[in-house]
Amino acid sequence: MKKISIKIGLLFFCLIFTMEVCLFFLLHQKIAHSRIDEQLSALVTRGNNHRDVLETYYNEETIHHIALMEVKSDTEVVITNEEGKVIISSAKINHQIQSLLNLKTKNLPRNGKVIEDNWKSGPYIATIAPFETGVDKGYVYMFQDTSQLKQLIKQLNRHFLIAGIATAFVTAIIILILSRIITRPLIKMKEATKKLSQGNFSIQLESKSNDELGELVESIQLLANELNHLKTERNEFLASISHELRTPLTYIKGYSEVAKRDHLGLEERLSYLNVITEETTKMTTLVTELMQLAQLDNNTFTIQKEFFSVCESLKKISQRLLPTFKQAGIKLLTVCPENIHIHADPVRFEQIVVNLLENARNYSPEGTSTTIEVAKKDAEIKISIHDQGKGIPSNDVPFIFERFYRVDKSRSRELGGTGLGLSIVKELVDAHHWEIEVSSKTNKGTTFTIIARGEL
Ligand SMILES: Nc1ncnc2c1ncn2[C@@H]1O[C@H](COP(=O)(O)OP(=O)(O)O)[C@@H](O)[C@H]1O
Ligand SMILES: [Mg+2]
The missing domain is CATH 3.30.450 (Beta-Lactamase)
Known part of the structure; x- marks a missing residue:
């Protein structure tokens, strides 16, 4: 030690x-x-x-x-x-x-x-x-x-001997104290990292000095905090997953039991089986999105950038989503100058936009409109998706990118939402080194803006 x-x-x-x-x-x-x-x-x-x-x-x-x-x-x-x-x-x-x-x-x-x-x-x-x-x-x-x-000379020798012994003694004591002072933080760090390796992340290290040792202490503390955070996050995440999976499974189990009964008419039985299909679809979505997130978390995840026209890509996406918007009674508009090109992974880019558009559609009432707008200024492309929906209460805004966070849980579930969409969006935006901003007013509407900088 x-x-x-x-x-x-x-x-x-x-x-x-x-x-x-x-x-x-x-x-x-x-x-x-x-x-x-x-x-x-x-x-x-x-x-x-x-x-x-x-x-x-x-x-x-x-x-x-x-x-x-x-x-x-x-x-x-x-x-x-x-x-x-x-x-x-x-x-x-x-x-x-x-x-x-x-x-x-x-x-x-x-x-x-x-x-x-x-x-x-x-x-x-x-x-x-x-x-x-x-x-x-x-x-x-x-x-x-x-x-x-x-x-x-003998006397001189004696004096020198006494002085020598005294000096050696004082030197030894000073060095003993100094080496203790120098090594104390090292020993503390060693103990702390030992605790870390044993899975105890709640360590508290103090650093008084602002030299390299102090920096090391700070780094270890940061690491411990990060690990602690990851541990709680992982536990919460697992708890949320099992909770999210349990709900559809409960439905499926319950409705399949009911559907098995003898005296049911065909129509009734079909309606129960429909619920089971619906819940299975939700579960499939959930598992797919979880898989996507797991992939994004993995360090081996890479984005394959291509240089393509933003407008063409956006037009294709809105064409595809147009029927569902029509069904919901919401207008979908795209405002986009033709000549804007972007360096991005086209598949991921589509994933981002689709997620945001689906939210705009799901959380807006009939008769409103959703607008996609693209603007380029210097080395910056801004893609904003604006809806006239119910908005997000300002208290909830800081959390909407968290996994499984939903403002209105039952409404989101009803619409087939998993609460994972925006966290996937955030991961994809980060992977491109872009930024995403939200501004929202309850009952007025919400705007998500993607800001792509640099190599465009
Ligand atoms: N355009 C929007 N208008 C209002 N609320 C929104 C909008 N987009 C997201 N939200 C809120 O943020 C929550 C998280 O969104 P998301 O991660 O996509 O999950 P969900 O699966 O519920 O859509 C949603 O449940 C909803 O409450
Ligand atoms: Mg969503």
């Missing part, structure tokens, strides 16, 4: 820790060197001072005085003549000092130089400064015990 935070944390820790170790090492080297350089140059300066005094007042007393001064301090002095014979020394000459005195140095600069700087393994660091008076020539050697320097 928390593996990702451990991974990220360890990775960052290794990186930052390595960086800190390098930096600490460099800093340590720098400080240690500058400390040692300081000591060495102080020793050179001290030797030079003795040399200056010697050159100014060269006598026994001065020599003794210099030796005495060094006895009191933590450095030692050895003064030799040119041949290397010791004139005076503030400390006992042991073999380590002797071996340093034996080092022959040529071309000595007047201001002296360091002859031993190995503080790590040697017992002394040492410098030399030449002196020259009218009487004598020789060298002033300065020695400093390295144990003090070693102590100093």
Whole structure:
């Protein structure tokens, strides 16, 4: 569960820790060197001072005085003549000092130089400064015990160790907190998607950040909402289908039972059988339309566009529907300039128009007229179907494209409607990337307008 935070944390820790170790090492080297350089140059300066005094007042007393001064301090002095014979020394000459005195140095600069700087393994660091008076020539050697320097570096090491441990500790804590903060939304999303995969779509994810992680959280939430919506929609749809199928089946069952009775006259029996035929027709329509919808829902559904004349197509359709309009006592008019062509799937286009015309016919009273009007403006073709029927109450308008939605259920059923017509229209319009608009006034009429844009 928390593996990702451990991974990220360890990775960052290794990186930052390595960086800190390098930096600490460099800093340590720098400080240690500058400390040692300081000591060495102080020793050179001290030797030079003795040399200056010697050159100014060269006598026994001065020599003794210099030796005495060094006895009191933590450095030692050895003064030799040119041949290397010791004139005076503030400390006992042991073999380590002797071996340093034996080092022959040529071309000595007047201001002296360091002859031993190995503080790590040697017992002394040492410098030399030449002196020259009218009487004598020789060298002033300065020695400093390295144990003090070693102590100093040891102390420095200890400080660095403490600082290093403290830094590593603080780094670890900061990284721990940071990696938790970074991975918490990831873990939450993981849990949420697990729930999704188990079919629990009612998840609630919060996203406070507006970075990529925040966007991911939002996308997952959107996905969950969408899935939840689809689930309820599917359940409702299935419930509606079974309800819609049950009604005609109840009729068929009931009327067939009645038609089986012995004492019925032929006419009565026929009327019952007629009802059964009618209900079967309705069921066939319902199943056909459901099949169409299922096909439209399927992603493999494609429309085969052709370039054809809108007017010719519309005229053919109205010719076909004219008898039913006549029967209903409704006039059907087509207003269409000849030269308008459209890129569309002709079969689907017909399906759209027929559905809308059938609605206009079904929901209009006798003596009214229905008009199909086509207009082209720039890159836009508008096809409107206007009727003078009973209209759709404004409360219902937002829902009429939903499956099985009918304003007047019993009236629609009586007319053979299934409540699927407009949802099929909507799917077909969407498949063409067109738009459909409705405007309606109760008892005045309804206008459906299809707006086709772009590639016409
Ligand atoms: N031209 C119209 N005039 C009045 N009401 C309409 C019109 N077109 C659709 N409707 C309303 O919208 C509902 C849904 O239409 P539709 O999806 O075609 O289903 P139906 O099978 O009932 O015709 C209809 O039941 C009807 O109440
Ligand atoms: Mg209809």
